[in-house]
Amino acid sequence: MKEIIIKTTAADQTRQFGKKLAKLLKRGDVLCLFGDLGTGKTTLVKGLAEGLNVKKGEVSSPTFVLMNIYEGRLPMFHFDLYRLESEQEIAAIGAEEFLYDDGVCVIEWAEKMKTLMPAEYLSLRLEHGGDDARVIRIGANGKRYDDVITKLAKL
Ligand code: ADP
Ligand code: MG
Numbered sequence: 001m002k003e004i005i006i007k008t009t010a011a012d013q014t015r016q017f018g019k020k021l022a023k024l025l026k027r028g029d030v031l032c033l034f035g036d037l038g039t040g041k042t043t044l045v046k047g048l049a050e051g052l053n054v055k056k057g058e059v060s061s062p063t064f065v066l067m068n069i070y071e072g073r074l075p076m077f078h079f080d081l082y083r084l085e086s087e088q089e090i091a092a093i094g095a096e097e098f099l100y101d102d103g104v105c106v107i108e109w110a111e112k113m114k115t116l117m118p119a120e121y122l123s124l125r126l127e128h129g130g131d132d133a134r135v136i137r138i139g140a141n142g143k144r145y146d147d148v149i150t151k152l153a154k155l
Helices: 011-022 041-051 087-092 110-116 143-154
Strands: 003-008 030-034 067-070 076-080 104-108 121-128 134-141
Touching (some): 003 011, 011 041, 011 134, 030 041, 030 110, 041 076, 041 104, 104 110, 134 143
Parallel strands (some): 076 104
Antiparallel strands (some): 003 134, 067 076
16 A cells, blocks of 8 residues: 655644645545544645635534535535444435545545445544644555555655
């Protein structure tokens, strides 16, 4: 698996990283975000939205509604599965459809999907690195995302 590791030392750097990453995304891409509360998943998603030219200030954590849709260069489907009790709930709201739709699908707490995890996805693993530092591991799960990793490595 292709992987790169970056370290940010402020929230704004994580956001800027999201913005750059967004420029490399294409229709149908799925981004799975992993990491404890407060590691910066939503911060990164805000950067993604900015990079996709979603109107500023729109992104909030969809913790209570499970999913938000934003209109940008590509539609962005933002999930936060923190409160999800079972994978059946995802199926129940029809969330699977978005995984194979024509937008970019971004999923916080993606591990909660279990068997519904798509076969291929870009994984973003965030960890605390002390104070305002965060370590972000970006991995290509599936050949589809090799190119994104190669391009990120060159930025
Ligand atoms: P999550 O969605 O993973 O729970 P959030 O993005 O909502 O995390 O919150 C991350 C918090 O940590 C924010 O308050 C943010 O300002 C702060 N923070 C401090 N340093 C960083 C960093 N390097 N990257 C991202 N967030 C950071
Ligand atoms: Mg969050």
